[in-house]
Amino acid sequence: MIRTFKRIAVAAALLAAFSVSDVSTSRAASKATPPPPQDWSFSGVFGTFDRAQLQRGYLVYREVCAACHSMKQVYFRHLVDIGLSENAIKAIAAEFEVAGEPDEDGEPTERPARLFDRLPSPYANDNEARSANNGALPPDLSLIAKSRVGGADYIHALLTGYLEKAPAGVTMGEGMNYNTYFAANQIAMAPPLAEDGVEYEDGTKASVDQQARDVAAFMTWAAEPEMEERKRMGIKVLLFLIILTAMLYAVKRRVWSDLH
Amino acid sequence: MSAAPEWKNPVVKWIDHRLPVFTFTHHSLIDYPTPRNLNYWWNFGSLAGVVLVILIGTGLFLAMHYNPSVDHAFDSVERIMRDVNYGWLMRYMHANGASMFFLVVYIHMFRALYYGSYRAPREVLWFIGLFIFLAMMATAFVGYTLPWGQMSFWGATVITNLFSVVPFFGDAIVQWLLGGFAVDNPTLNRFFAFHFLLPFVIFGLVFLHLWALHVHKSNNPLGVDIKTDGDTIPFHPYYTAKDAFGLGVFLIFYFAFAFFAPNYLGHPDNYIPANALVTPPEIVPEWYFLPFYAILRAVPDNFIDIWGILPILVTAKTAGVILMFASIIVLFFLPWLDRSPVRSAKFRPIYKQLYWLFLADCIVLGWVGANPPEGTMLVIGRIATLYYFVHLLVFMPLLSRYEKTRPLPDSISAAVTPQGSSQSAQAQGA
Numbered sequence: 188m189i190r191t192f193k194r195i196a197v198a199a200a201l202l203a204a205f206s207v208s209d210v211s212t213s214r215a216a217s218k219a220t221p222p223p224p225q226d227w228s229f230s231g232v233f234g235t236f237d238r239a240q241l242q243r244g245y246l247v248y249r250e251v252c253a254a255c256h257s258m259k260q261v262y263f264r265h266l267v268d269i270g271l272s273e274n275a276i277k278a279i280a281a282e283f284e285v286a287g288e289p290d291e292d293g294e295p296t297e298r299p300a301r302l303f304d305r306l307p308s309p310y311a312n313d314n315e316a317r318s319a320n321n322g323a324l325p326p327d328l329s330l331i332a333k334s335r336v337g338g339a340d341y342i343h344a345l346l347t348g349y350l351e352k353a354p355a356g357v358t359m360g361e362g363m364n365y366n367t368y369f370a371a372n373q374i375a376m377a378p379p380l381a382e383d384g385v386e387y388e389d390g391t392k393a394s395v396d397q398q399a400r401d402v403a404a405f406m407t408w409a410a411e412p413e414m415e416e417r418k419r420m421g422i423k424v425l426l427f428l429i430i431l432t433a434m435l436y437a438v439k440r441r442v443w444s445d446l447h
Numbered sequence: 448m449s450a451a452p453e454w455k456n457p458v459v460k461w462i463d464h465r466l467p468v469f470t471f472t473h474h475s476l477i478d479y480p481t482p483r484n485l486n487y488w489w490n491f492g493s494l495a496g497v498v499l500v501i502l503i504g505t506g507l508f509l510a511m512h513y514n515p516s517v518d519h520a521f522d523s524v525e526r527i528m529r530d531v532n533y534g535w536l537m538r539y540m541h542a543n544g545a546s547m548f549f550l551v552v553y554i555h556m557f558r559a560l561y562y563g564s565y566r567a568p569r570e571v572l573w574f575i576g577l578f579i580f581l582a583m584m585a586t587a588f589v590g591y592t593l594p595w596g597q598m599s600f601w602g603a604t605v606i607t608n609l610f611s612v613v614p615f616f617g618d619a620i621v622q623w624l625l626g627g628f629a630v631d632n633p634t635l636n637r638f639f640a641f642h643f644l645l646p647f648v649i650f651g652l653v654f655l656h657l658w659a660l661h662v663h664k665s666n667n668p669l670g671v672d673i674k675t676d677g678d679t680i681p682f683h684p685y686y687t688a689k690d691a692f693g694l695g696v697f698l699i700f701y702f703a704f705a706f707f708a709p710n711y712l713g714h715p716d717n718y719i720p721a722n723a724l725v726t727p728p729e730i731v732p733e734w735y736f737l738p739f740y741a742i743l744r745a746v747p748d749n750f751i752d753i754w755g756i757l758p759i760l761v762t763a764k765t766a767g768v769i770l771m772f773a774s775i776i777v778l779f780f781l782p783w784l785d786r787s788p789v790r791s792a793k794f795r796p797i798y799k800q801l802y803w804l805f806l807a808d809c810i811v812l813g814w815v816g817a818n819p820p821e822g823t824m825l826v827i828g829r830i831a832t833l834y835y836f837v838h839l840l841v842f843m844p845l846l847s848r849y850e851k852t853r854p855l856p857d858s859i860s861a862a863v864t865p866q867g868s869s870q871s872a873q874a875q876g877a
Contacts, residue, residue, distance in 0.1 A: 232707055260525045326719075329525070333710060334718035370728075410718075413528065413535040420536070421706025425699060432695030435688070442688040446483065446680065 220367050222337040222344030225400070229339075229407060232422065235415050236408050238270035243387050244405025245269060247398045249279075250385050252328060255320060255376075257308035260329035261409050264302040268412055269405070276302060283307045321362045323375030332403070332410035339403040344368040346399035349378040475661060480679035481686050482667035484863045488562075489665065490693035491555040496653060497694060498548045498701075503646050505541040509534075513593065515639035517632045520595035521720045539709040545587055546712045547701045549735035552580060560781075561802055563790030564666040570782040572659040577778055579652045584736070586645040589638040591733060592630075596717030601730045603630045603638070609743075612765040629723070669862055670791030671855055678859035729819060737816030738809050743771040744820040745832040770832065777839050784839060786847035794853040798846050805838045 228237040245266065248258070263280045267273060280300040285307055287298035300307060310316040317324050332338045345368045353365040353372075363373040380395045387393050408414070451470050454460040463469045512531050514523035527534035556576070559565050565573035592603040607624045611617040626633025664673055673679055680686075704711065712734060716727050732740050746766040777784075792799040808831050815828035856862035 260522070260529065265529070330718040334715050336715055417535060417539075417706055417709070421702065424702055424706065428695060428699045428702065432692065432699060435692040435695045439688040439692045442684045446685070 219370050219372065220344075220348075222340040222368055224340050225343055227339055227404065227407070229404070229414060232418060234418065236269070237404065239389055240401050240404045241269035241408050242271060243389070243391060243398075244401035244403070244408075245271075246387065247380075247385055247402040248328070248405055251379050251398075252402065253306070253309060255309055255316070255325040256328045257310070257325075258306045258329045258409060259308060259327050261306050262302070263300060263304055263306065265412060269408060273302070280304065321375060325376070328406055328409065330410045332407040334410075338410075339407045341368065342403035342406055343396075343399045345374075346380055346402070347396055475657075476687075477681065477683045479661065479682040480664060480673070480676070481682045482665055482673060482678060482859055483680045483685075484667050484669060484859050485665060485686070485689075486668050487689075487693060488554070488558040489667075490690055490697075491551050491558060493690045494694060494697050495548065495551045495555055497697075498544055498551055499646070499649060499653065502541060502544045502548060503650070505537045505544065506643075506646065508537045509541055510639075510643060513639070515593065515635050517595065517635055517721070520593065520635060524594045536705075539705045543701065543705045543709060543712065545590065546704070546733070546735065547697075548583065549587070551697070552583065553735070556580070557806060559666075560805075561792045562666055562668055563670050563785070563787075563792070565782050566666075566670075566785065566790045567782060568663050569659070569666065572656060572663075573782060574779060575652055575656045575659055577775070579649055579656060581775065582645055582649045582652060586642060586649065587733065587735070589642045589645070592635065592638045593642060594717060595635065595721045597719045597721055597725070597727050598714045598717040598730070600630055600721035600723065601727055602732055603634065605730055606732075607634075609764075609768045609771075612762075612768045666790065667859060668791060668793060669856060669859055670789060670793070671859060671862075674858045675860065677864070731817060734813065734817075737814075738812035739771050739774060739816070741812040741816035741820075741828045742774050742832045742835070743767045744816075745825070745828045746770060747829070770836075774835060777836065781839065781843070784843040784847075786844065787850060787852065789852040789855060794855055795846070795850055796853065797850045801838060801842055801846070805835075808834045808838065 228234060228240065248256075263276050266276045266279075271279075280302060283300040283304075284297045285300045285304055287296040290296050310319065313324055332342060335341045337344070345366060348367040348369070350365045350367065353359050357365065357372070359365060360373055363375060364377055365372055366374045380398045382395055383393050384395075385393050385398060391397060411417075452473050454463050454469060459469055509527060512523065512527045512534060514520060524538070527538055529535075531537075559573065559576070588602075588606060592599045607621055607630065610620045610624060613620055622628065624634075624637075625631070626637055664679075714731060714733075731737075744767060746763045787795060787798070789795055792802050811827065811831045812835065815824055815831060818824045820828060860866075
């Protein structure tokens, strides 16, 4: 009896789990193709970020994406995490002018960005962003890897999923581009990446696929900077709990032995 | 039950003479007589208590860093995730802890359904449990608004709007809940206040729940009353050891989510800041509300009108809201809907089958709730909703009357100990 109970309960739990997983996958908009899964250094329980890849990804963001997309949750000081030295980050930050404290007469001032500043946004506000982009609002990219089904796979797929011409029978809106992986296949963003559009310092060939891969990894880091620490701690916690639970099971058996 | 213990430590003795906390603890946690045959499904009550404490603990630290203002709420949560020491750990334990709380409580409730734990004399225990469940739902709902993502905002909009169906006072109630005419800063402020208060209400209800439990003691898989001392064993060390082992297994499951799939149970849209001008393609609640969401959306338009009995007094939305609340309120009547002479499904061959159908029905409702209410999905949702009520309102009373139950054992010890069963065999032989 108990065994049947258990079997059915397990089946029900699995069913429930599948129905929940079904929720997350069915959320992708109807027409878009699901993004093909890629190999990522950070997948899996033991996954870690590839620092060289994150730095390449940041270069792509800085030179390409940042023209239109903000990354407001990321501060320059966070970039130590992707393996850049403090001096290198200071030098990068200093290239940007940000608003400073008002001067003695109350006039607004500008100063070079420092470590404690957010990555500067390309537009002063959403209206300016829309006005510069044909009415479309380029989303903030800090959490894009968490706020889209598929995460890094989706970002990589989207950036490489443009078709030069929409398939026959598809009417495109004005200024829209056909993308296999975007909801309803029409995206306002023009194909952002070009072959050798950036020059990698480590000599990696900057193909469109490589840039998409690198920037997707960078955005995953930006969305989940705690990921490596989380997984490292999780392994320790689970190992501890497994041993503790095994011992508690032995205790339970021992305590109950006089009843059985 | 053993007599009050003699306290040897003079300080303990002095305090206990004035305020018998030590005697109370001894009676309620140490020599508390517990049926000797409880299976692992009885672990989930104490697990729920542990999760509640984890939620209050992590929640306290989150509240120290969270900023309940529409301009800063989303950013302050991200600050917790990125810059607060172990803030990500607190938040992921808290968010996944809410899911675990519901999972554990659902198992706890379905255990009560299987073994008839809601039956006399435990009706009030069952009521308090249902009040805890309602308070949990309220807490989870206002808590989900706090990160101020898209689902937070639109979920709050949809659910507060449900109260507009209340006759005469509906709009006033909605305005009072929102602190205005739409979900905005006053809403977020008061939801934060409620989210901090309600867990302590739950905590108080848990004490009442335990108080009621300790009057008639735990039900057990056989559903027969405790008759002799031989039917029980002291809570400590037997059930403390068993609960501790169960807690270990549960924590492995819980932390596997919190550390390795922390966002699996959440909705990606909630990592997009709330925007009153952009409605998400689908507004979906957290998984633990999905069955109720399915019931809410199951009612056809002009539901009453199609029967031609009444003019349209009740719109689809109103009927949906009524059904959704009814789906919980009907559970309060369960002790009287089920009048079977036997508590446990072990001895109820037909109820046992229907129980699994009912559980499957609830899971189907959850699955329907996750999908847009269209086509086949809507039809399945309606059938499942109907079955939910038919099971509780029709099958339960009918079963109590017509089901032929199996014979009950004389006592717990007669059924589960070798001495007991040989004694009862002798008694029958003589």
